[in-house]
Amino acid sequence: QQQVRQSSQSLTVWEGETAILNCSYENSAFDYFPWYQQFPGEGPALLIAIRSVSDKKEDGRFTIFFNKREKNLSLHIKDSQPGDSATYFCAASGRASGGNYKPTFGKGTSLVVHP
């Protein structure tokens, strides 16, 4: 059973559009949701994160929208740039679940932004 699910394996947008990457989770004990960005040949790097007490987190062009009742979240990349082309991983962890040492990762969404 996949605990964190990213709905698209790949996504293509044009430069300037808003890219929307979706993620859902199973375990209601998860309370922390980071997104990681990975460029080819590199390891993932933390991009932005949200806690379940919030419904929105914004950092520049990147925004997480979080729906605790529906157990889903989305990463919006406003004004997408070709340099945003990367793989994006949604992750989830929670102290109450006993899994805080072991965040669970989705399978990733490969984003391509065409100029």
Added chain:
Amino acid sequence: GGIITQTPKFLIGQEGQKLTLKCQQNFNHDTMYWYRQDSGKGLRLIYYSITENDLQKGDLSEGYDASREKKSSFSLTVTSAQKNEMAVFLCASRDREGSDYTFGSGTRLLVI
């Protein structure tokens, strides 16, 4: 700032061979991790260690051994490489429960 260094960057092995991957961090982080990344399968946890000499199995530990002899280093051994195996092994660390990971750039394994 600190850094996580993984060696080697590329590793070509033969079927049945025992292969060791190394990871060093100078953040002074307590917890270290080994993940395997396969195309389309995301990141799967192999082993982690919450302190020196501690080892905890992840979801994918069968076929692997790990060693945390020093706080700064965490090594992973593929006990018997499988033919045509191709994957990226990522090391990560963090300083306390709840903080975020810092990843290394990975070791790319190919078994011929």
